[in-house]
Amino acid sequence: MDDTNAGSAGQTGATGIALLSRLVLIGPPGSGKGTQGQVLAKELGIPHVATGDLIREIVEAGGEDAERFKAIMATGVFVPDEDVVAIVDKRLSKPDAARGYLLDGFPRSLEQARLFAATRAGATLQAAIALEIPVELLVERLSGRLTCLGCGASYHEKYRPPVKKTGVCDNCGGALVRRVDDEPVAIRQRLQTYDEKTRPLIEFYEDQECLSRIDASGTPADVHDRLQALLGVTNDK
Ligand SMILES: [Zn+2]
Numbered sequence: 001m002d003d004t005n006a007g008s009a010g011q012t013g014a015t016g017i018a019l020l021s022r023l024v025l026i027g028p029p030g031s032g033k034g035t036q037g038q039v040l041a042k043e044l045g046i047p048h049v050a051t052g053d054l055i056r057e058i059v060e061a062g063g064e065d066a067e068r069f070k071a072i073m074a075t076g077v078f079v080p081d082e083d084v085v086a087i088v089d090k091r092l093s094k095p096d097a098a099r100g101y102l103l104d105g106f107p108r109s110l111e112q113a114r115l116f117a118a119t120r121a122g123a124t125l126q127a128a129i130a131l132e133i134p135v136e137l138l139v140e141r142l143s144g145r146l147t148c149l150g151c152g153a154s155y156h157e158k159y160r161p162p163v164k165k166t167g168v169c170d171n172c173g174g175a176l177v178r179r180v181d182d183e184p185v186a187i188r189q190r191l192q193t194y195d196e197k198t199r200p201l202i203e204f205y206e207d208q209e210c211l212s213r214i215d216a217s218g219t220p221a222d223v224h225d226r227l228q229a230l231l232g233v234t235n236d237k
Pocket of ligand 1: 153
Protein backbone atom coordinates (compact mmCIF):
# COMPACT_ATOMS: atom_id res chain seq x y z
CA MET A 1 0.00 0.00 0.00
CA ASP A 2 2.75 2.39 0.92
CA ASP A 3 4.47 3.17 -2.37
CA THR A 4 6.88 5.61 -0.81
CA ASN A 5 8.62 7.89 -3.28
CA ALA A 6 6.90 6.28 -6.23
CA GLY A 7 5.24 9.56 -7.15
CA SER A 8 1.87 8.10 -8.11
CA ALA A 9 0.90 11.40 -9.67
CA GLY A 10 -2.07 10.00 -11.56
CA GLN A 11 -3.90 8.85 -8.50
CA THR A 12 -4.11 12.02 -6.49
CA GLY A 13 -2.93 14.77 -8.78
CA ALA A 14 0.18 15.12 -6.70
CA THR A 15 3.12 16.69 -8.44
CA GLY A 16 5.66 16.53 -5.66
CA ILE A 17 7.56 13.79 -3.96
CA ALA A 18 8.46 14.59 -0.40
CA LEU A 19 10.84 12.94 1.98
CA LEU A 20 8.62 13.96 4.86
CA SER A 21 4.87 13.59 4.65
CA ARG A 22 3.46 13.27 8.18
CA LEU A 23 3.39 16.82 9.26
CA VAL A 24 2.11 19.35 11.75
CA LEU A 25 2.10 23.01 10.82
CA ILE A 26 2.34 25.48 13.69
CA GLY A 27 1.98 29.20 13.25
CA PRO A 28 0.27 32.24 14.73
CA PRO A 29 -2.74 33.86 13.07
CA GLY A 30 -1.46 35.82 10.08
CA SER A 31 1.50 33.52 9.45
CA GLY A 32 -0.13 32.18 6.30
CA LYS A 33 -0.40 28.73 7.85
CA GLY A 34 -3.79 27.85 6.36
CA THR A 35 -2.90 28.87 2.82
CA GLN A 36 0.54 27.27 2.88
CA GLY A 37 -0.90 24.10 4.38
CA GLN A 38 -3.53 23.73 1.70
CA VAL A 39 -1.10 24.30 -1.17
CA LEU A 40 1.51 21.98 0.27
CA ALA A 41 -0.93 19.17 1.03
CA LYS A 42 -2.35 19.32 -2.48
CA GLU A 43 1.13 19.24 -3.93
CA LEU A 44 2.10 16.25 -1.84
CA GLY A 45 -1.17 14.41 -2.42
CA ILE A 46 -1.90 14.15 1.28
CA PRO A 47 -5.01 15.33 3.14
CA HIS A 48 -4.96 18.80 4.67
CA VAL A 49 -6.62 18.19 8.02
CA ALA A 50 -7.98 21.20 9.89
CA THR A 51 -9.77 20.43 13.13
CA GLY A 52 -12.10 23.38 12.72
CA ASP A 53 -13.43 21.83 9.50
CA LEU A 54 -13.75 18.37 11.05
CA ILE A 55 -15.77 19.63 14.00
CA ARG A 56 -17.96 21.71 11.70
CA GLU A 57 -18.65 18.60 9.58
CA ILE A 58 -19.63 16.57 12.63
CA VAL A 59 -21.95 19.29 13.89
CA GLU A 60 -23.57 19.60 10.46
CA ALA A 61 -24.02 15.84 10.10
CA GLY A 62 -26.03 15.72 13.34
CA GLY A 63 -26.22 12.91 15.88
CA GLU A 64 -25.14 12.40 19.44
CA ASP A 65 -21.69 13.98 19.20
CA ALA A 66 -23.08 16.88 17.20
CA GLU A 67 -25.52 17.76 19.95
CA ARG A 68 -22.87 17.46 22.62
CA PHE A 69 -20.37 19.64 20.72
CA LYS A 70 -23.04 22.20 19.94
CA ALA A 71 -23.92 22.46 23.62
CA ILE A 72 -20.26 22.84 24.57
CA MET A 73 -19.53 25.47 21.93
CA ALA A 74 -22.70 27.39 22.79
CA THR A 75 -21.12 28.14 26.17
CA GLY A 76 -18.07 29.60 24.42
CA VAL A 77 -15.82 26.72 25.44
CA PHE A 78 -13.64 24.60 23.15
CA VAL A 79 -14.42 20.96 22.46
CA PRO A 80 -12.45 18.89 25.05
CA ASP A 81 -8.93 17.82 24.07
CA GLU A 82 -9.77 14.09 24.29
CA ASP A 83 -12.58 14.56 21.77
CA VAL A 84 -10.48 16.64 19.39
CA VAL A 85 -7.69 14.06 19.44
CA ALA A 86 -10.17 11.22 18.87
CA ILE A 87 -11.66 13.10 15.91
CA VAL A 88 -8.23 13.64 14.37
CA ASP A 89 -7.20 10.04 15.01
CA LYS A 90 -10.33 8.79 13.27
CA ARG A 91 -9.74 11.08 10.30
CA LEU A 92 -6.13 9.93 9.95
CA SER A 93 -7.15 6.28 9.91
CA LYS A 94 -8.91 6.81 6.56
CA PRO A 95 -7.13 5.34 3.52
CA ASP A 96 -6.25 8.72 1.98
CA ALA A 97 -4.02 9.48 4.95
CA ALA A 98 -1.93 6.33 4.46
CA ARG A 99 0.80 8.23 2.59
CA GLY A 100 0.77 11.08 5.03
CA TYR A 101 -1.14 14.03 6.40
CA LEU A 102 -0.75 17.69 7.10
CA LEU A 103 -2.35 18.94 10.29
CA ASP A 104 -3.36 22.58 10.46
CA GLY A 105 -4.60 24.11 13.70
CA PHE A 106 -3.91 20.93 15.63
CA PRO A 107 -2.49 20.28 18.16
CA ARG A 108 -3.56 23.57 19.65
CA SER A 109 -2.19 22.94 23.13
CA LEU A 110 0.42 20.89 24.94
CA GLU A 111 -2.23 18.55 26.24
CA GLN A 112 -3.47 17.83 22.72
CA ALA A 113 0.10 17.26 21.53
CA ARG A 114 0.72 14.74 24.31
CA LEU A 115 -2.51 12.87 23.64
CA PHE A 116 -1.86 12.90 19.90
CA ALA A 117 1.65 11.49 20.34
CA ALA A 118 0.05 8.43 21.93
CA THR A 119 -2.18 7.70 18.91
CA ARG A 120 -1.16 5.50 16.00
CA ALA A 121 -0.85 8.37 13.52
CA GLY A 122 0.68 10.67 16.08
CA ALA A 123 3.42 8.20 16.92
CA THR A 124 4.71 8.38 13.35
CA LEU A 125 4.73 12.16 13.05
CA GLN A 126 7.84 13.16 11.11
CA ALA A 127 8.01 16.91 11.37
CA ALA A 128 6.46 19.80 13.20
CA ILE A 129 7.06 22.94 11.21
CA ALA A 130 6.91 26.26 13.03
CA LEU A 131 6.22 29.29 10.87
CA GLU A 132 8.09 32.18 12.46
CA ILE A 133 7.41 35.81 11.83
CA PRO A 134 7.97 39.09 13.69
CA VAL A 135 4.92 40.20 15.64
CA GLU A 136 4.81 43.68 14.01
CA LEU A 137 4.51 42.03 10.61
CA LEU A 138 1.68 39.83 11.88
CA VAL A 139 -0.24 42.83 13.15
CA GLU A 140 0.26 44.61 9.85
CA ARG A 141 -0.91 41.58 7.88
CA LEU A 142 -3.94 40.93 10.08
CA SER A 143 -5.13 44.49 10.54
CA GLY A 144 -5.06 45.12 6.79
CA ARG A 145 -7.24 42.16 6.03
CA LEU A 146 -10.56 42.82 4.30
CA THR A 147 -13.35 40.33 3.81
CA CYS A 148 -16.14 40.42 1.24
CA LEU A 149 -19.61 40.57 2.76
CA GLY A 150 -20.98 38.88 -0.34
CA CYS A 151 -18.80 35.85 -1.01
CA GLY A 152 -16.29 35.79 1.87
CA ALA A 153 -13.25 36.32 -0.36
CA SER A 154 -10.28 37.88 1.44
CA TYR A 155 -8.18 40.82 0.40
CA HIS A 156 -5.51 42.99 1.97
CA GLU A 157 -5.32 46.77 1.93
CA LYS A 158 -1.64 46.70 1.10
CA TYR A 159 -0.73 43.26 -0.18
CA ARG A 160 -3.79 42.23 -2.11
CA PRO A 161 -6.17 45.12 -2.79
CA PRO A 162 -9.11 44.54 -5.15
CA VAL A 163 -7.99 45.29 -8.71
CA LYS A 164 -11.24 46.78 -9.99
CA LYS A 165 -12.44 49.23 -7.35
CA THR A 166 -11.36 50.17 -3.84
CA GLY A 167 -13.57 48.62 -1.19
CA VAL A 168 -15.42 46.40 -3.65
CA CYS A 169 -15.01 42.66 -4.26
CA ASP A 170 -13.59 41.72 -7.67
CA ASN A 171 -15.59 38.49 -7.75
CA CYS A 172 -19.06 39.52 -6.74
CA GLY A 173 -19.18 43.30 -6.27
CA GLY A 174 -19.83 42.92 -2.53
CA ALA A 175 -18.57 45.42 0.04
CA LEU A 176 -15.19 44.73 1.67
CA VAL A 177 -15.12 45.10 5.43
CA ARG A 178 -12.72 44.47 8.29
CA ARG A 179 -13.98 41.59 10.42
CA VAL A 180 -14.31 42.14 14.17
CA ASP A 181 -11.61 39.46 14.54
CA ASP A 182 -9.20 41.62 12.58
CA GLU A 183 -9.59 44.76 14.68
CA PRO A 184 -6.37 45.66 16.55
CA VAL A 185 -7.75 44.77 20.01
CA ALA A 186 -8.94 41.37 18.81
CA ILE A 187 -5.66 40.74 17.01
CA ARG A 188 -3.65 41.32 20.16
CA GLN A 189 -5.96 38.93 21.98
CA ARG A 190 -5.59 36.23 19.31
CA LEU A 191 -1.81 36.55 19.39
CA GLN A 192 -1.80 36.36 23.18
CA THR A 193 -3.88 33.17 23.09
CA TYR A 194 -1.41 31.73 20.61
CA ASP A 195 1.54 32.63 22.83
CA GLU A 196 -0.05 31.06 25.88
CA LYS A 197 -1.61 27.93 24.41
CA THR A 198 0.16 27.03 21.21
CA ARG A 199 3.68 28.43 21.35
CA PRO A 200 4.71 25.89 24.06
CA LEU A 201 4.30 23.22 21.33
CA ILE A 202 7.46 24.50 19.71
CA GLU A 203 9.49 23.50 22.70
CA PHE A 204 7.59 20.22 23.00
CA TYR A 205 8.48 19.21 19.44
CA GLU A 206 12.00 20.48 19.89
CA ASP A 207 12.35 18.01 22.76
CA GLN A 208 10.94 15.30 20.48
CA GLU A 209 13.62 16.27 17.95
CA CYS A 210 11.23 16.80 15.09
CA LEU A 211 10.92 20.57 15.04
CA SER A 212 11.81 22.67 12.01
CA ARG A 213 11.60 26.44 11.86
CA ILE A 214 10.64 28.31 8.73
CA ASP A 215 10.91 32.04 8.17
CA ALA A 216 7.32 33.03 7.30
CA SER A 217 8.03 36.63 6.35
CA GLY A 218 8.12 37.57 2.68
CA THR A 219 5.66 36.61 -0.03
CA PRO A 220 3.60 33.40 0.06
CA ALA A 221 5.76 32.15 -2.84
CA ASP A 222 8.95 32.72 -0.81
CA VAL A 223 7.53 30.83 2.14
CA HIS A 224 6.33 28.04 -0.10
CA ASP A 225 9.83 27.66 -1.57
CA ARG A 226 11.31 27.40 1.90
CA LEU A 227 8.78 24.72 2.86
CA GLN A 228 9.51 22.72 -0.27
CA ALA A 229 13.23 22.90 0.39
CA LEU A 230 12.73 21.79 3.96
CA LEU A 231 10.58 18.82 2.99
CA GLY A 232 12.87 17.81 0.17
CA VAL A 233 10.10 18.21 -2.38
CA THR A 234 11.16 17.81 -5.98
CA ASN A 235 8.59 18.65 -8.60
CA ASP A 236 8.59 15.76 -11.05
CA LYS A 237 7.10 17.73 -13.90
ZN1 LIG B 1 -17.22 38.88 -3.05
